[in-house]
Amino acid sequence: MSIEVSGINKKYGDFIALEDINVSLPTGQLTALLGPSGGGKSTLLRIIAGLDTADSGSVEIEGVNATRLPPQKRNVGFVFQHYAVFKHMTVAKNVAFGLEIRKRPKAEVKAKVAELLELVHLSQFAHRLPSQLSGGQRQRLALARALAVEPSVLLLDEPFGALDAKVRKELRDWLRRLHDEVHVTTVFVTHDQEEAMEVADEIVVINNGRIEQIGTPDQLYDEPANDFVMGFLGDVTRLGNVRLRPHDIELALSPAVAPGTPPAFAGTIARSLRVGFEVRLTVDVEDQGETTQVVLSRTHARALELDAGTRVWLRPATGATSVPVLGVASA
Amino acid sequence: MADTSTIRGRKGPVTYVLRFSVIAYLSVLVVWPLYEVTARTFAPIEQGAEGGIAAFLERLQDPSVTYAFQLTATCAFWAVLINTVFGVGISLLLVRYKFPGRRVLSVLVDLPMSVSPVVVGLALVLAYSSGQGWFGGVLESAGIFIIGTTPGLIMATAFVSLPLVVREIVPVLEEIGIDAELAASSLGANGWQTFRRITLPSIKWAVVYGVVLSLARSLGEFGAVKIVSPGAEFRGETATILIQNRYTNYEEPTAYAAAFVLVLASVLALVVVSLIRKPDHQ
Numbered sequence: 001m002s003i004e005v006s007g008i009n010k011k012y013g014d015f016i017a018l019e020d021i022n023v024s025l026p027t028g029q030l031t032a033l034l035g036p037s038g039g040g041k042s043t044l045l046r047i048i049a050g051l052d053t054a055d056s057g058s059v060e061i062e063g064v065n066a067t068r069l070p071p072q073k074r075n076v077g078f079v080f081q082h083y084a085v086f087k088h089m090t091v092a093k094n095v096a097f098g099l100e101i102r103k104r105p106k107a108e109v110k111a112k113v114a115e116l117l118e119l120v121h122l123s124q125f126a127h128r129l130p131s132q133l134s135g136g137q138r139q140r141l142a143l144a145r146a147l148a149v150e151p152s153v154l155l156l157d158e159p160f161g162a163l164d165a166k167v168r169k170e171l172r173d174w175l176r177r178l179h180d181e182v183h184v185t186t187v188f189v190t191h192d193q194e195e196a197m198e199v200a201d202e203i204v205v206i207n208n209g210r211i212e213q214i215g216t217p218d219q220l221y222d223e224p225a226n227d228f229v230m231g232f233l234g235d236v237t238r239l240g241n242v243r244l245r246p247h248d249i250e251l252a253l254s255p256a257v258a259p260g261t262p263p264a265f266a267g268t269i270a271r272s273l274r275v276g277f278e279v280r281l282t283v284d285v286e287d288q289g290e291t292t293q294v295v296l297s298r299t300h301a302r303a304l305e306l307d308a309g310t311r312v313w314l315r316p317a318t319g320a321t322s323v324p325v326l327g328v329a330s331a
Numbered sequence: 332m333a334d335t336s337t338i339r340g341r342k343g344p345v346t347y348v349l350r351f352s353v354i355a356y357l358s359v360l361v362v363w364p365l366y367e368v369t370a371r372t373f374a375p376i377e378q379g380a381e382g383g384i385a386a387f388l389e390r391l392q393d394p395s396v397t398y399a400f401q402l403t404a405t406c407a408f409w410a411v412l413i414n415t416v417f418g419v420g421i422s423l424l425l426v427r428y429k430f431p432g433r434r435v436l437s438v439l440v441d442l443p444m445s446v447s448p449v450v451v452g453l454a455l456v457l458a459y460s461s462g463q464g465w466f467g468g469v470l471e472s473a474g475i476f477i478i479g480t481t482p483g484l485i486m487a488t489a490f491v492s493l494p495l496v497v498r499e500i501v502p503v504l505e506e507i508g509i510d511a512e513l514a515a516s517s518l519g520a521n522g523w524q525t526f527r528r529i530t531l532p533s534i535k536w537a538v539v540y541g542v543v544l545s546l547a548r549s550l551g552e553f554g555a556v557k558i559v560s561p562g563a564e565f566r567g568e569t570a571t572i573l574i575q576n577r578y579t580n581y582e583e584p585t586a587y588a589a590a591f592v593l594v595l596a597s598v599l600a601l602v603v604v605s606l607i608r609k610p611d612h613q
Contacts, residue, residue, distance in 0.1 A: 072519045078513070078514060078517040083510075086514075101518060149519060
């Protein structure tokens with residue numbers, strides 16, 4: 001295991017930021033800490049990096065107990081949401097910083113900087129100041145700077161949070177490819193479930209200072225441990241006594257009962273909204289307090305000639321992920 | 332660079348009235364008196380006597396005048412040096428650390444700005460004079476005399492100009508935040524390396540600005556120094572005390588000459604400051 005976090009507790013005054021966190025992250029894995037803002041995921045990352053201290057518990061990095069080590073002795077690379085580039089240094093100097101601190105020979109530093117700038121596609125900007133770079137370029141610079149010292153773990157705190165949607169998506173793909181090339185154990189914090197599912201090998205869902213579930217993106221999506229995880233990872237709707245994904249509902253124009261299938265719920269389409277290639281239906285299901293959301297492909301919806309007022313029958317698709325409704329709905 | 336959002340587009344009569352009153356105000360209060368000092372500096376002492384630059388330089392070459400300026404320069408140099416080191420330290424402490432009494436310290440740092448320098452001088456005498464001072468007795472037995480000597484003058488000057496450095500650095504430190512410093516430490520830099528390579532370059536201009544301001548203030552300090560110094564020729568007579576002594580002793584030309592040098596130093600400091608402000612805001 002590259003990172004072993006055990007029994008971490010952290011309080012800010014009365015506020016419990018983290019409560020009994022235990023997680024182990026294998027070497028070379030790309031892990032996402034996913035959760036809503038204020039859930040404690042950034043705090044956990046900063047505790048791993050040594051930028052924050054836990055009230056109790058321990059952090060082990062590459063088999064070394066790092067709980068009491070200052071950040072500069074942990075050999076971690078840290079990338080901040082707002083880049084934290086050194087404004088008074090050129091791009092090349094920024095990347096060289098960690099190596100110069102380690103007093104590496106000049107030639108080696110130069111070669112390493114050139115290699116890393118190549119890796120993050122910033123070679124032609126080597127002699128510019130960070131203020132002359134765009135947000136995405138600055139974040140790539142911050143990444144190169146963190147990678148320069150060959151850290152045993154790379155920690156990224158909402159690395160794409162300050163970027164606009166398009167750049168964000170590019171950098172996300174790029175991070176995944178970079179990780180496949182460099183293979184450094186990486187942990188990144190995000191509140192964007194799509195980002196986590198797209199990039200990470202494993203996701204740790206953190207909410208209210210506690211770990212809700214740990215698993216691969218597929219596991220979390222298909223077998224959510226609870227209502228919260230299910231709601232956080234994607235859209236959720238209610239049908240009968242279960243909560244499930246809107247696209248996991250089968251829609252038919254007649255109550256036809258095939259042997260072995262559960263009974264269908266009768267309802268009327270209240271609203272139909274087309275967004276790009278999909279159609280989102282709001283269905284008033286008989287004898288059910290809240291409406292049910294159903295998502296179909298546009299082709300499918302057109303074939304069935306669906307519109308507001310159409311009477312339909314709904315049933316969970318075979319193999320659909322569902323969790324029982326518990327008291328008050330949260331999603 | 333002017334921030335366009337603070338500039339009004341239209342010029343009305345109010346603009347001209349404001350402009351006129353500001354110019355009039357500055358003229359009456361600053362420009363005219365300073366012009367008088369300058370004019371008197373270069374005026375012939377009496378009918379037929381030589382005026383101009385030669386006479387001015389001759390007055391400055393008087394040994395007691397040279398002594399006074401040397402003393403002022405020494406005091407200003409040490410006071411600024413002490414204030415720079417402590418100013419940077421106190422600023423870091425105030426901005427980067429949370430500790431009990433932080434706000435009290437912050438107010439104390441500002442105190443020399445609001446307390447009259449005369450009171451500062453008096454306080455130093457009470458604390459350090461060899462006869463009655465709280466520490467004076469102990470220091471005296473150790474062979475150290477503060478009051479009436481150059482160290483005392485340096486202390487008085489440093490006391491008065493301390494806030495100038497701190498107040499320049501604190502807002503800059505607050506603005507740059509700690510992310511870059513944390514990044515440096517995660518890259519392996521220890522505290523000193525982080526300070527020297529990341530923090531100091533970021534606050535560089537604020538420090539220089541503070542130094543220039545406190546230098547200007549130190550050169551012109553009078554009240555606190557006057558109380559602490561014996562204030563006699565060749566004995567603790569700084570430039571400002573010299574001006575007063577000569578003025579009251581009917582040696583006005585020398586007083587004007589010394590005053591002119593001080594004015595020149597302040598103007599120079601302001602020019603330096605305004606040159607610094609430009610790169611600072613780009």
